[in-house]
Amino acid sequence: MLYTIFILDNWGDSLKTKSVSKNSVMLMEFDWFLFILTILLAIFGIVMIYSATRTTQSNTNVLVQSSAFALGTGAMLFMCFFDYEQLKNLIKPIFVFSIVILILVLIFGTSGDWGARSWIRFGVIGVQPAEFAKVCFIVTFSYHLSKVQESINKPLVLLGLLMHIGVMVGLILLQPDMGSAFVFMFMFICLLFVAKLSYKYIIPALVLGGASLPLIYRYVLSEYQQKRIQVFFNPESDPLYRGYNVIQSKIAVGSGQLWGNGYLQGTQNQMGYLPAKSTDFIFSVVCEELGFIGATLLIAALFLLVYKCFKTARRADNLFGRYICVGVGAMMLFHVFENIGMCIGLMPVTGIPLPFISYGGTSLVANMIAIGLVLSVSYHNKPRSVFDVY
Numbered sequence: 001m002l003y004t005i006f007i008l009d010n011w012g013d014s015l016k017t018k019s020v021s022k023n024s025v026m027l028m029e030f031d032w033f034l035f036i037l038t039i040l041l042a043i044f045g046i047v048m049i050y051s052a053t054r055t056t057q058s059n060t061n062v063l064v065q066s067s068a069f070a071l072g073t074g075a076m077l078f079m080c081f082f083d084y085e086q087l088k089n090l091i092k093p094i095f096v097f098s099i100v101i102l103i104l105v106l107i108f109g110t111s112g113d114w115g116a117r118s119w120i121r122f123g124v125i126g127v128q129p130a131e132f133a134k135v136c137f138i139v140t141f142s143y144h145l146s147k148v149q150e151s152i153n154k155p156l157v158l159l160g161l162l163m164h165i166g167v168m169v170g171l172i173l174l175q176p177d178m179g180s181a182f183v184f185m186f187m188f189i190c191l192l193f194v195a196k197l198s199y200k201y202i203i204p205a206l207v208l209g210g211a212s213l214p215l216i217y218r219y220v221l222s223e224y225q226q227k228r229i230q231v232f233f234n235p236e237s238d239p240l241y242r243g244y245n246v247i248q249s250k251i252a253v254g255s256g257q258l259w260g261n262g263y264l265q266g267t268q269n270q271m272g273y274l275p276a277k278s279t280d281f282i283f284s285v286v287c288e289e290l291g292f293i294g295a296t297l298l299i300a301a302l303f304l305l306v307y308k309c310f311k312t313a314r315r316a317d318n319l320f321g322r323y324i325c326v327g328v329g330a331m332m333l334f335h336v337f338e339n340i341g342m343c344i345g346l347m348p349v350t351g352i353p354l355p356f357i358s359y360g361g362t363s364l365v366a367n368m369i370a371i372g373l374v375l376s377v378s379y380h381n382k383p384r385s386v387f388d389v390y
Helices: 003-017 022-028 034-055 059-082 084-108 129-151 155-173 179-195 201-222 222-235 244-255 282-315 321-342 359-377
Strands: 117-122 125-127
Touching: 003 022, 003 117, 003 155, 022 034, 022 129, 022 201, 022 244, 022 282, 022 359, 034 282, 034 359, 084 117, 084 155, 084 321, 084 359, 117 129, 129 155, 129 359, 155 179, 155 201, 321 359
Parallel strands: none
Antiparallel strands: 117 125
């Protein structure tokens, strides 16, 4: 898969030097590499979800994910050809929409596997508003940051930025969904860093944050959340309950060895020992069945996707587009790092899905919309004329 992607990327670069007409330049600006990489990752996710759910004798998850893939592909292409700068005229409605859906989930939401009230269900269809709220935050905060970038180190400006994220994170914590809250905070930190926030704020914030961790653990976290942190450091302390998921996941990862047991042949997966194997621990299924080689190729593909987001950010011709790409890249990076980390026992279990691979229609559609935003920044970069290119 990676070889094919590299060939396509090189082919796309050759178009930039050989195109001579305005139409070919317009086509050239479409980032085929990022588009095809996203499609291949989503298809690979469906293939692995089939393996993870094969023993249930039902293809419901595969059908749902395939439907979400079709919807997400359409949404991604729509966002690509829609000029992202027009979103500046919709910032207030987008912000209000994100707040409303987060409030609605507190009123009408149902609990998921981890106890957080983070889902709104319409019959058999479930929607997780936090996934769409992440994309909305990227757009609204990028616009906010682009308007105040020149004066970002002024206390009142920084306070306004803190209030922007504070509203969303506060609503997320009321669910409570600590995993999604961490995603928002990571995007926030990355965007402020790219906007050149002064170290006179960064260093004290890091010191204060580190010093407050014991107090947060003691007085803010619930007993259930404290137990999860304790199990993170020592899963064997509760091997049949809270530590069971991580223990079984690590067994699955290790049993794959170099080449894996073969597709549909993973013991932990097919025998039902691995919990949440189509969602949170889908990476463990990849490791068990495709081995170290397959897992490495998947990680490489995911980091290539993150790299393309940041590369597009560097080439963006305005701050709004640059911050959108950085926000999307930061979101994907945190999801990849956290999900893989919790599968191998290096990060606490938070229920964060692996982008494009884990089962979840809402997550897949939201991620493809986010990639569509990056494609839009690339596609609508100026110059638009063939004469300006040369």
